[in-house]
Amino acid sequence: MRVRRFTSLVRQSDEALAAAVMPMVTGTAMRRHDTSSAPPVDSDTKLPLVRFESPDQPAAEPVLSPEATVAVTRLLKERESADKLTAAGLVPIRSVLMSGPPGVGKTMTARWLARQLHLPLYTLDLASVMSSFLGRTGANVRAVLEHAQREPCVLLLDEFDAIAKRRDDDSDVGELKRLVTVILQTIDDWTPMSLLVAATNHGELLDPAVWRRFDMRMNFELPSPALISLAFQAKGVERAMADLLAKLFAGQSMSAVARVVDASRKEHVLHGVKFEQALVNAAMEASQQHGMAVKVLRSAGRDLQVLLHQAQGMPAREIADAIGVSHTTVLRSIKSNA
Template identity: 60%
Template sequence: MEQRAQEELLILFRDAMKVGGAAIEMRLRRFASLIRPSDEALAQAVTPLVSGTRSLRRESPDIAHPVDADTKLPLVRIEHPSATRVPPLLSPALQAEVDRIVHEHRAADRLAAAGLMPVRSVLMSGPPGVGKTMTAGWLAQRLDLPLYTLDLASVMSSFLGKTGANVRSVLNHAQERPCVLLLDEFDSIAKRRDDDTDVGELKRLVTVILQTIDDWSPTSLLVAATNHGELLDPAVWRRFDVTLPFEMPALEQRAALLHSREVAAPLAEAVAAVTEGQPLSALSRAVDVARKQALLEERGFEEALITWAASSAPQSTRAARTTSKGRRDLDIYLHHCRGLSAREIAELVGTSHMTVVRVLKRLKGEVDAGA
């Protein structure tokens, strides 16, 4: 490109950046990426115009957040980074993906200089209580960005056309400045378009969402979470840069959660061994309930927690687990908490006196060897 034309083009780009907007910034980043193979000098000249935009935007004054035009209720819930946020307990594979997303966003300027963009959109799917919402909050914490959560109660409207307008307002707002936008219960606004039970407005909204994901600003991170991935429109899965499948926590994750809630390691491992199929949220609630019972009912915390664990297994598998080593060990400890002697426990459980003694010592942290 001749020198004069290039100078005019750069002036145009500078004027556009003064106006601002995530769409303009994204287009300039894409332009630099596309032009680089044929005109490296022009790409190098454009890149500084968009690099560093993240910090400049974050320092700008706060703008009004979107509200429903009729009710004036806010359409997003806002959480600012907090040092008290607890990191999620993820599988090694999920943790590696989360770390990669953070690393790319922290190196956004380096990627832009090479004509690349960080991960812009993440779709998390899995059963309730496995840490999807917590992971979105942790991403915002590590990126030092506010977390915007779409408030479905305010967004969903009985008036034709209002739901779509509200969602579009939130999507546009989240791209005005760096943030992490969480679309929780994503299946409620991105259902399959062949679902005959939905009105035309929501079907049109899916198309808008797909277009928005394609053009999402690299300065913000879009995170969608669903408990029902099978309800999502098939095209949605292809649009996200990263998909994170969450599963029920493994034994190691369950034990780590209990230990992080100040349950002694031997007991945490024993409880974790018999709570397969329980989400981390259920384990955390069980610890809270056990502590309340210990305070209000003058009951031992360990006894309350073990009682919950013994009854938490699904009915279809409880019979099989009754004879398992893990369930036996908890039964032994539960009887001990209720004041029975080792010999009485041995007779009830159907094992030897020495086995009872070894199990109790291990669960109380007095020895490491198993029974």
């Protein structure tokens, strides 16, 4: 922040100097080479305080709601146009707060942002950061924040509510309450060189002042059936089956979709079960464990079996005999899912 103000003042009298300073604000100069300093470690255990992911590692594009897609597009546009914005005395988005239930794509979105910005992703490792020693947790968090402002990166503070709880929570010790104040000040002065992403499953636990500090706030909700279908299709599932599976996964998360697809592929590789059949079996089991109503589960399972047999070229009457339902029921299923 101070560098940005300095740049604005210098530009009035010395354009050359301002141009030299500008890369410090936008981070473009820093992105031309790899980060040089080692990530911070806990002084006692020597364990790294962050998990590192290279910008060269592949990352799948998240399937997001229209609102979240607009927000991500805007963020990327501002970050990629940092030079242009800075020249106009403006600052690109520096910090994002993502809230929503587990498994809806917050971490995946942070990873995707890092890849699109060609920056490494550092994820705060709470297991290493939290310490029973007085003052150590605060020192660890400060070390991570300082490192991320020296080295251009995307810093993900996952489970943000663990370190940014409401300061009126009487169950917390004074150290954590002081840490919230430090975090608030850090967000205010965050360098545009790096992108700060905080993610929480429990937005109601965050200190109220935290919400106001972030440049952008994104709310992730459980995906709609249409988004779940798209998520299955993105993993190679045919649309007709993806639409039926989406009915089974109503109220479930994107991570649940990923789990059943991965489990089905393993079943195919290890035991020779056809992927589509393994996927139907895994989806039925997952939905039953999730508490799907028996009537809905039975109906969706029947439609999926009809689709599987139909894909093999089996006529309706043979499908009816194979799955133990009437010929009329099979025809109705085929018509409703055509």
